[in-house]
Amino acid sequence: MKDPVNDWERRLAERPPIRSGFTSDLERKVRERIRMRETKRRFPFRAAAAVLSIVLLFGGGWWFRDDLKQILQQDHADDALSSLANDPLKDEGDLILKVQDYKYSNFMSDIGRPFVLRHPSVEFSLSTPPDTDQDKLLEWIDKEQPDVLRLTPHQFQELAGQGKLKALDAFASKDGVKLDSMYEPVVKTIRQLGGGELYGFAPIFSTEAIIVNKKLFEKYNIELPKDGITVEELLQTAMRFNGTGVAGLTTSTGRNGFGLFNQLGDMSGLRTLSPDGSRLTLDTPAWNSLWNKVTEGLTAGWIIDNVLDWSKYPNGLSMEKMSKLDAFAQGKAAMSINAYSYGNQLMQYQVDPSDVDWMAVVPGSVDTSVGFYLDTIYAINAKTTQEKAAWELVKFAAGPEYAKKLIGKTGSEPVYMEQTLLASLPAEQWKAFYPPNLDPEQIVASIKRGFDNKELPKIQSEIYKSGSLTMKAVLEGKLKTDKALGSVEEKVQSGNPALQKGASQ
Template structure:
C-alpha cells in the first residue's frame, strides 16, 4: 500500500511536467487576480496526489483550498448523514465530493448546480464517458446532470481459453446469468488432487454457503434488511433460492475455495503462480483490474509458465435487469454547490478531472479503478475490455442506508449467520430452516439493538467509551478518528 502511494506520487510528479508541456492549450495563464475555490476531498495530501498536482499546474490562476472530510468525527447516537450535512453547511465547499445517495439527496433538495449550461457552452464531450455511468448518475437526480464521476470500479469474468478448448467446453459470453455460469463451471472434471486439480470457477473469496449466497442474492437485486422500517426479510423465497444455488455449486466441487489458513513460503515467481487463475488452476475467475496487472507481471517473470491465452466477459447478471451489475460502482461524484460565487472556476476543476486530457495522462495509473472515458481502457491484445464498462452500476444497492442500522447489530448478526449455516454444512438443518431461524433471531436482535440505540445518551463530541479509535464510513468520507 505504501509502495503504491509513493509510486502514484512519483508518477503524478512526472505527469505534471509532461502535461504542462503537452496539454497547455487548456490552461489559462493571465495576469488576473487568482480565484479561490474550496474542494471537498478525504484529505489534502490525497487530493493533490490524485487531482491537485495536475490541475494547479494547468490552472495557476485558480487557488485550491482542500476541505478535508477526515475532520468529521463520529458521535455516538448522531446520524452520520446529519454530520456531513453540518460539515458542508459550515465549510461551504464550492466543489462537493459525494457518494450516490448524498448526491441524490442534495440534487433533490436543489443544492447542486445544473451542469447543462456549462456543458453546452464549452461543448464538453460527454460521448467519451461510459454510457452506463452517465445514466446511473442521471438516475440519481431525475434525469438532470448535476455531477460527474471521473472513475469507476468494476469486475469481469476472466476465463482461460486454453482450458476451455482442452476440455471441449464452449467459452462464456457476456450477460450470462449465475445458473449459466455455474453450469459451465460444473462441466470441468472434478477429479485429481493438489496441483493436478482444475476448478471451473473462483468467485472472489466466497468459500462458504452464506457468503456465496449473499453474493448471488445481491447481484439479483435482493435486500434482506429495510433500514427505514428495521425489518428483516432474509427468509424470502428469493433468498432461499439464492442460497440453494450457492449450496449446489459448492457441493458440485467445481468452485475453488481459498485456503485462508495456509501461509506462503517461496519465491515471488511461486507467489504469482499460487494465484489460481494465473497458475491455470481455475478456468474462470471473477476479478478486478488488478488481475490484468498480475497476469502481465507473471508473463514477464515466468516466461513459459502461467496463463497466457485469456479473455474476459461480463460478470453474471440478473436476468430481470441484464444491463446492471453489482460488480460495478462509480468513484465519487464531483458536483458544484448551487450557491457558489465561483461557479466558473469550480466548473474548470470538475470539467478538467472528467475531461479527455486528465483521462489520457492518468489512465496508466489505474489504482484499482478505470477512467470513466472508455477510450483509455484498452488492451494490446484486443481483449473484450468492454466487459468492464458495458453494464451500469446496480440501481438497487443492497447496502443503501446501512449506516442507519445499530452498529452492534453487524457483529452479532454475523455470529448468528455462522451458527445457523454451520448447521447447514453439518446437515443438521436445511437451508430453509436456517433462514427461518436467522429471520426470527435476527429480527429480535435488530429490534433490541434499535431500542438501545434510540435510548442511548450521545457521547461527548467524538468520544468513545472504549477509548478506541473509531472508523468513520460514509459515502463521502472514510477516516479514522482517535477517540478522546
C-alpha cells in the same frame, strides 16, 4: 555571447517558488515565453527548454513525475506548452480554490497536482468535514462554503435536491465537453440522482464481470461463456469442470463461500430483506435452491473457497506470494466473479501466461446494479465565488488527461472512455466492465435502499457473519442443509427483535 535559452532558465531560477510552485513574476515570464511558440518549428529545442524551466519552478517536482515524464517527450512538449498558453484561468489572477477533502484522500496526487501543472495560478485550500452525517455535512458546507464538493452518490442526491449545486450542462456545452465520450450509464445515473439535471461528474466507477481462464476451457473442451450468462448457466458451466482436477468457479476477492452465495442471489434478483426492511426473506424456496447448488459445488470441489485468512499474514503479503495463493492465477479455477481491479492485479502478478490467458464476460444479472460502485462525484457549490476555476477542476477530474493515467495502470475504470484511450488494452479484457445494459434506475434504487434503512449495514453484517458460520457447519456435516437458512434467520432475528422472520414463499 550567452545562450538565450540557458540564460532564461537561469533567471527563472533566481527566486524561490511560492504557493503552487510559481511566483507571480515567474508565472508571467513562463507565459511570455510560451507566447513565442510561433518560432517553435525553427527552434524545437526551445519548447523542451520551456517545459524544463517549468520543472525548475516546482519545489517538489517529483510529485509530478508521471505528468512531467509524459509532457517532456518530444511528441508531448508542444501539448504541454499549449495547455499553459491556452489556460482559461491565466487572466484570472492568483486563485485559491477551496475543495472538500477526505481523511484518507489521494486528491492532490491524483487530481490536484496535475491540475496545478496545467493551471499554475491556482492554489488549493483543502478542508475536511468533521462528520459524514448528512445534516452535519450541510452545516459544514454552509459554514465553510467550499467551491468544489466531492460527494458520495447519496450526499450528491440530497444536495442536488436542495438546490445546493450548480447545473453543468451549459458549462459542458460551451466548452465542447464530449459527454458522449463518457460511459453513458454513469452519466445517466448522475442525471437521475440530480432529478434530470447534470450537477456533477464522476471520474471513476467500478463494476464486476465474470473473469474466465480461456486455457482451461480449451484444455477440457468446454464452451466458453458468453455475455449475458445467467446465474443458473454459470453454475452449470462451473459444474462441467467436476472431476477434472480444477474448479469451475472460485470465490472472488474478499468473499468466502457464503459471500459467493449471497452475490449470486443478488445477481438473481433475490433479497435478504423485504423492500421496507422489516422482514427477513432469506429462508425462501429460491434462496434454498441456490444454497443447495452452491454447497453442493463446494463439497464436490467444482467451486472452491479461496479467500485469504489475513490473520495468518499480519505483515502482509508480496504480490509474488499472493499470486501463489490465488487459485485463479495459478490455473486452478476456470472462473471468478470479480472487479476490473482484479484484472490489474493479475497483470501485476506477472503469472506464467501458459497458466492464465483471461477474458471477461458480462453477467446476465436480473439486478444490474449488483457489483456496481460509484465512488466520488465532483460538483460545484451553487454559492461559489470561483465558478470558472471550479468548473475547470470538475471538468479536468472527469476528462481525458486523468483517464489516460488510469488506463491499464490502476484498478479503477475511468468514466471517460474514448476508444483511443482503450485501444492499448485487449477488448476482451475491458469491454465486459462497461456493460451496455447497466440500468441507472436500478442503481438509484439500490443507493436509496442503502440509506433509507439506517440499520441495513448492521443487519447485512450479521447475516454475513451468521451465514458464514452456518455454511461452515453444513460443509463439515454438523448441520443439515435444509435447516441452514432458517437457522441464519433465527440468529439474525434474535439480535434484531423488530425484524420479522420470513415465511417460505
